[in-house]
Amino acid sequence: MADLENSTDDSIIICEDVHKWFDDFHVLRGITTSFERAEKVVICGPSGSGKSTFIRTINRLETHQRGRIIVDGIELSDDLRNIERIRQEVGMVFQQFNLFPHLTVLENITLSPIWVKKTARSQAESEALALLERVGIEEHAHKLPAQISGGQQQRVAIARALAMQPRIMLFDEPTSALDPEMINEVLDVMRELAASGMTMLVVTHEMGFAREVADRIIFMDEGKIVEEAPPAVFFDNPQNERTQLFISQTLQH
């Protein structure tokens, strides 16, 4: 259990009593935790428990209204420059891929390096091709997103996020919108990324992936962290009864 007291110098993300409301609806109810460099954390929990909202506060796609979030030494506030700096350090992969449909695969990947990081086009392109090779779809570089499969689109989305050379990667249910036969090609890319030492926060229902890759599993319910533990403890000896129920339900089917 990592909370503020034992957050170390190695903590790359520190969350301290984070609260968020949608109008009157209290979505995040005091989240305190921290994440270490190169740590892989899987976040799970029932639908509507605030998992997406929580990881989206970390790159400020959602604003928190109370508490503090510090990413790589920068505190998230309304200061636009901080937000832009943090977004360059934090890559995000969405459930619906969110590729830009009017741009080719290659252009999707080079867009941000060229315009935000001011990388030379030729360099950005050769880096993008290397990334595409890493995720195994270099032959589709000049296609439009609509011309490749869902699994391939999600791998492009991962490559696109990696092109900014982030230190942290957020994944929000990256395989939930995929046909079953495509889930593994995406999980394989994520496994490889985990092995490369990336800091990863992954919201997922893929418990096999969690058991294999995660250093720690966070279970959320009703806007709170109910339990967090290494996978062995989490699956084999869960402490909280809501966790027990969730695990028994998820592992059944």
Place this chain on the structure above:
Amino acid sequence: MEERESNQAIRPPTASKNILQWLKENLFNTWYNTLLTFLAAGFLYVVLTGILTWAFTEANWGVIPANLQIFLVGAYPRAEIWRIWVVIYTLSVLAGLSAGIWGGLALRLALVIGSLGGGIGIIVAFFPIVPWNRLGLLAGVVLLIGSLFWSRRSKGLRPWVLGGWLLSFPWTMIWLHGFGGLATVFTSSWGGLLLTLILAAVGIVVSFPLGVLLALGRRSSLPTIKWASTAYIETVRGVPLVTILFMAQIMVPIFLPDFRIDKILRAMLGITLFSAAYMAENVRGGLQAIPRGQYEAAHALGLNYPLMMLLIILPQALRSVIPAIVGQFISLFKDTSLVAVIGLLDLLGIAKTVIANPDWLGLQAEVYLFAAVVYFVFSYSMSYISQKIEEALGVA
């Protein structure tokens, strides 16, 4: 081998119908369709024979060539018309260069412009006018094609050509108005198709970015900007263009008595501000269709607001509303004819003065038909270009 044969077996049947079969299947397949076909054919026959008989036996087409110059340029002095040619040649060269450098859409646009020029040249050739004009248009087409081939694929010219387009408007105005040793031609003598095209071009080129900004403003999260944009759009959309044109004539001098703003400039202002409100609503329709995930992905990649809008949101939003935007351009082009009510002599205004001329009494039909054909040719060209743009972007 077998595989290939079975593949051939399931090929779609090739359409090898002859005309008679087509007629039978499409026009005479049921008794009521047959009846409708005969009714329509009868109606077309009556109308067409009427029009053609009139056009070839009764109509006095002499009024058109006799007044062609004022139809085209209004009261622009004959001795200075060469300056209009300078402008036409500049634009031809720019269009040709763009087509050569960018290819694709720019090429199609240039071809449309070129064939318009060539077409008008051929028509003009049938009328007894100064031979000079015929050669003039031909020279324009030659310049266009020449610069097209000269600049093929020279990407290095891009910034120059873009700069050229930016400067083309002041360049046009300076030449038309006169500078240095040239005689000044006051805007009060600009007229005819020249004036119509200037008003439409300025209206289109300025109201488009203005409309985009208003649409973004209306969706802004900053209340002042949002309210101001909304109030502007709704106000303008609630007032007829004629009213706005009158107000631009009467109110501007009241509010700014020390400025003597040119009449044509005031008309441009009225048309542009009017069109921008409609443009904004078209663009807003496109913006609404963009899923939230596109904004989120752009934010997550560290794009700031202007970059996100320019690179991600607007390209998608605009291509989905091209037909509506071009429709707005076409109505703007035709609406320029309303400036006749504030005393400007655009193509339609000229048509009215020609009809009022005692030499040409009773020739309304000929004159209005001519004006209608000119409006149609330009409007249809825009519509055609829009279809080509849609095809090129794969949104049709």
